[in-house]
Amino acid sequence: MSSQLDFIVIGPGKCGTSWVYKILNQHPEVCVSSAKETLYFEEYFHKGDDWYSKFFKHAESGQLLGEVSNTYVFSKEVPARIKEKYPNVKLVSTIRNPVDRTFSHYLFLRRNGTLSCSFEEALVIRPDLQERGNYHTFFKQYEEHFDRSQIKVLLMEDLRVDNRQYADDLFSFLGVKGRLSDEILNEKVLPASKARSPLVARMVKASAGLVRKLGHPELITKIKYNKRVTGALYGEYKEGEKPVLSPETRKELEEYFSLEVEQLSDWLGRDLKKVWQFSK
Incomplete structure (x- = not known):
């Protein structure tokens, strides 16, 4: 692995990280890891630089290198590990109303059968x-x-209001x-959806976990962003079917x-x- 890693999106999940991964992957001056979540600094740090470098084999000369994670932000160990390897790296987090994030996470766990x-x-x-x-x-852990x-902290609410300005803010911070x-x-x-079969969804989740443990998270990324596969596994909620967060x-x-x-x-x-319209 090169001594240079330019940026890491540290999460959290359910706050727009998939959209961020998509636009970074489309920018000609940027190379994101072939797996959206390598989990290198979390679960596979012991595998070393050579293992991590395989996710950047497609990088072209002059591109910024970085990865996108849903979970790095939560870990107490990850900040120190990143600092050890890449002390000058830029860190990006995209957040949203924490109540909405919590409910969205719940819907995701229903979707995959958990x-x-x-x-x-x-x-x-x-x-x-x-x-x-x-x-x-979590941010204070990184500030240590x-x-x-x-x-850099971005808000998903800003993304929904003006996605171009949001992207410009991100690219400006990264220097592209x-x-x-x-x-x-x-x-x-x-987009938000439900499993066509909860049993199949659980089987897919278990299989994905096995593939990740075998050291091939890039395969999960390819499947996750394949519209034919996701269309076969998940469908849109019918009217009145989607769970609703009660005011209480x-x-x-x-x-x-x-x-x-x-x-x-x-x-x-x-x-x-x-911004998040918390009640008084």
């Missing part, structure tokens, strides 16, 4: 659903190892020029996240309770 219970029950048996919305806590100027077409920016990536549960989660959001607002210099 959960079949109500959202309220899921919060009890899977406390990590809401814990993963404690963004400020990296200068604040190396960390040029603009992508509206067609690329507006293409939907992995939303309010409870807003109270849970309140202090974290206040701290993050101070850290970013932006009133996120206003």
